[in-house]
Amino acid sequence: MADTAEVASAAGSRDPAVGLSAVRSLRILVERLETLQVQNARDQGWTYEQIAQRLGVSRQAVHKKHAGGRGPLRRRG
Amino acid sequence: MFERFTQEARQVVVSSQDEARQLHHNFIGTEHLLLGLLDQAGSPTCAVFERHGLTRTAAVEVLRRFAGQEQLDAAALGTVGIDLDAVRNSVEATFGAGALDVPSPDKGREVKGHIPFTRRAKKVLELSLREAVAMKSDGIADGHIALGLLREGDGVAMKMLADRGVDPAALREEITTVLSA
Numbered sequence: 001m002a003d004t005a006e007v008a009s010a011a012g013s014r015d016p017a018v019g020l021s022a023v024r025s026l027r028i029l030v031e032r033l034e035t036l037q038v039q040n041a042r043d044q045g046w047t048y049e050q051i052a053q054r055l056g057v058s059r060q061a062v063h064k065k066h067a068g069g070r071g072p073l074r075r076r077g
Numbered sequence: 078m079f080e081r082f083t084q085e086a087r088q089v090v091v092s093s094q095d096e097a098r099q100l101h102h103n104f105i106g107t108e109h110l111l112l113g114l115l116d117q118a119g120s121p122t123c124a125v126f127e128r129h130g131l132t133r134t135a136a137v138e139v140l141r142r143f144a145g146q147e148q149l150d151a152a153a154l155g156t157v158g159i160d161l162d163a164v165r166n167s168v169e170a171t172f173g174a175g176a177l178d179v180p181s182p183d184k185g186r187e188v189k190g191h192i193p194f195t196r197r198a199k200k201v202l203e204l205s206l207r208e209a210v211a212m213k214s215d216g217i218a219d220g221h222i223a224l225g226l227l228r229e230g231d232g233v234a235m236k237m238l239a240d241r242g243v244d245p246a247a248l249r250e251e252i253t254t255v256l257s258a
Contacts, residue, residue, distance in 0.1 A: 028147045029154065029164065032177055035145070036168065046213065073132040073143050073233060 036068045078206055078217075085120060085219040086205075092116040100140075100187050103213040107196045107232030112136055114223055121255040122220040128251075129243045139237045146179050197232045212256060220256040224249060 013019050034055070041051050048067070052059040079087065093113030097105045115133040117123045126132075141147055151161040168176050194202070205225030209217045226234050227249045238245060 018153075018156055021150060024159045025150040025153040026157065026159070028149055029159070029161075031145060032149070032179065033168070035179070036176060038173060057099070 005055065035066070042066075078202065081206065081209070081217050083216040085117060086217050086222055088117060089113040089219045089222055090202075091142055097192050099204075101188055103188050103192060104195050104198075105192050106134075106198050107201055107229070107234035108237060109228055110198055110201060110226060111234035111237060112140075112223060114219055114226075117219055119217055120170050121258070122218075122252055125248065125251045125255055126147055126223070129241075129248055131238065131241050131243055135238055135241060139240050142177075143233070143236070143240075149177070150200045197229060201229045201232070204228045212253075214256070218256060220252050221253050224256075227252075 037054075038051055041054075048063045049059045052062040055062060082090070087112065093105050093109040096112040096116070097103075097109045100109075102109070112133060114120075115123055115126055115131065115136055132138070134185070138147075146171065149161060154161045165177050200223065200226060205217050205221040208224040208228065209221040212221075214221065226232070227245050229235075230245070238248070
């Protein structure tokens with residue numbers, strides 16, 4: 001991060017491999033932070049409605065994603 | 078049923094058990110059967126999967142993503158000016174060490190002894206027998222297990238295939254060809 005010019009040029013990189021890798025990592029990071037913050041909010045007694053408002057998504061979306069089993073690994077027997 | 082399995086097919090089952098154990102899973106699901114198939118380097122069936130872009134490495138990566146356990150790439154984040162260490166320090170200051178890492182619910186717990194098949198994985202093995210019988214094969218080969226996975230059509234393994242953009246129909250056709258060779 002020391003070389004600001006280098007970072008700036010990479011951010012505007014024409015190489016799709018560089019740009020897409022960055023997007024992918026950002027997405028992972030966002031997911032991690034979201035999980036952490038939603039859990040924190042729940043621990044502090046926030047409702048899914050309140051959390052959804054802050055995240056700018058529907059209550060159903062937050063609930064589906066963060067309550068109980070989620071994702072492709074959920075087993076339906 | 079296992080007495081009808083060929084040596085290769087037995088190896089797939091053994092490998093799938095190893096894969097489950099390595100992932101600290103206390104069950105063998107379709108995803109582990111798929112990994113078991115992909116472990117058989119040099120097998121024609123394994124080669125078909127690889128031709129369709131599904132190597133063991135790719136499969137493990139997909140599975141990791143499904144579980145939300147992808148690796149954060151500090152270098153990639155650096156290219157858009159995000160200092161992962163700084164983010165990590167900030168998060169850990171509030172939420173404690175390792176807060177940014179996704180803990181596997183089973184991690185640390187050693188899975189010992191016999192690991193049972195899930196209902197769906199059992200179904201896949203039954204279907205592999207049916208595939209072998211339908212093809213009038215002498216025994217159940219690893220390719221028949223692959224056909225069983227495709228026939229069952231709805232497990233985590235199928236989601237992994239879909240994620241990699243693998244066409245199940247084309248895969249099925251090629252595996253059948255390989256088995257008939």
